[in-house]
Amino acid sequence: MKLWVNGGLYDEEAARVSVLDHGLTAGDGVFETVKAERGETFALTLHLERLTRSARGLGLPDPDLDEVRRACAAVLAANPMELGRLRITYTGGLSPLGSERGDAGAGLVVAVGETSRRPDTTAVVTVPWTRNERGALTGLKTTSYAENVVALARARERGATEALFGNTVGRLCEGTGSNVFVVLDGRIHTPPVSSGCLAGITRALAARWTGAVETDLPLDVLETAEEIFLTSTLRDVQAVHRVDGRELAAAPGPVTAKAMRIFEERAAADRDPTLG
Numbered sequence: 001m002k003l004w005v006n007g008g009l010y011d012e013e014a015a016r017v018s019v020l021d022h023g024l025t026a027g028d029g030v031f032e033t034v035k036a037e038r039g040e041t042f043a044l045t046l047h048l049e050r051l052t053r054s055a056r057g058l059g060l061p062d063p064d065l066d067e068v069r070r071a072c073a074a075v076l077a078a079n080p081m082e083l084g085r086l087r088i089t090y091t092g093g094l095s096p097l098g099s100e101r102g103d104a105g106a107g108l109v110v111a112v113g114e115t116s117r118r119p120d121t122t123a124v125v126t127v128p129w130t131r132n133e134r135g136a137l138t139g140l141k142t143t144s145y146a147e148n149v150v151a152l153a154r155a156r157e158r159g160a161t162e163a164l165f166g167n168t169v170g171r172l173c174e175g176t177g178s179n180v181f182v183v184l185d186g187r188i189h190t191p192p193v194s195s196g197c198l199a200g201i202t203r204a205l206a207a208r209w210t211g212a213v214e215t216d217l218p219l220d221v222l223e224t225a226e227e228i229f230l231t232s233t234l235r236d237v238q239a240v241h242r243v244d245g246r247e248l249a250a251a252p253g254p255v256t257a258k259a260m261r262i263f264e265e266r267a268a269a270d271r272d273p274t275l276g
Helices: 044-058 065-078 146-157 201-210 219-223 254-269
Strands: 002-005 008-011 029-037 083-091 107-114 121-131 162-167 172-175 179-184 187-190 227-232 236-243
Touching: 002 065, 008 065, 029 044, 044 065, 044 083, 044 201, 065 083, 065 107, 121 146, 121 172, 121 227, 146 162, 172 219, 179 201, 179 219, 179 254, 187 201, 201 227, 201 236, 201 254, 227 254, 236 254
Parallel strands: 121 162, 121 236
Antiparallel strands: 002 008, 002 107, 029 083, 083 107, 162 172, 172 179, 179 187, 179 227, 227 236
16 A cells, blocks of 8 residues: 655555644644545545635645645555545644644645445434534534544444434534435435534535435434435445434435435536536
8 A cells, every 4th residue: 555645655654644743643634535436536626625625724724736636646546446435634734742733834645445335225323412513623624533433433333334413402413424314205405514514525416416405404303204314425325224213114215216326327427526
């Protein structure tokens, strides 16, 4: 395996980031995960736009997107695989211990790992912890991910692959690494970004392509929704067949199945779609 680290391509054994990098000591960094099929990325431009927005939200300098693209291409060329998870990490760089950021400049790491196609359906659980829809990091895809690690471990203990959060006012928000959609009276709804959820790339494309609407939803909508599905970079559109103790009959349901088909067709037709 070869990785891009701060300007160059290195073998896995030689790829090193300082133990004083602020991404490690303070979680001061942002990242994107991009799907790559046989070396070809999907929606890379949209991911890089969000990387820049997240960096600005943390007060980091804008990433050099030309360098990021070169790094992605180099890593994918050096590590051929059928289906890959391309990870772009952009950090505060070398800094003093503590919260204060140093002046050495940002760090950039690009790596790829092999993955497999997700099943058409999955199980999810709700967790007792909340998303803070008014927090300093709300809407940013940062490396401060420990909250998600804890919630996902809870889901795994219960035989699920994802944990769903409500926010501080009891509204449906998102998963640890996915957005959630529900079908009510045959129509697709997803929580608005004001709920505190990440503005997912796959979420935005799926909503655009299927006609889903943003709706402020109570968390307990999961108890009555006709169908539920998740979206994320590696899940694409994935039906939910169980939420907590509730089984959803015949998942994927007809609305979700259509959404899955539409997304697959549109994504195959345009590997770098826009939302403009």
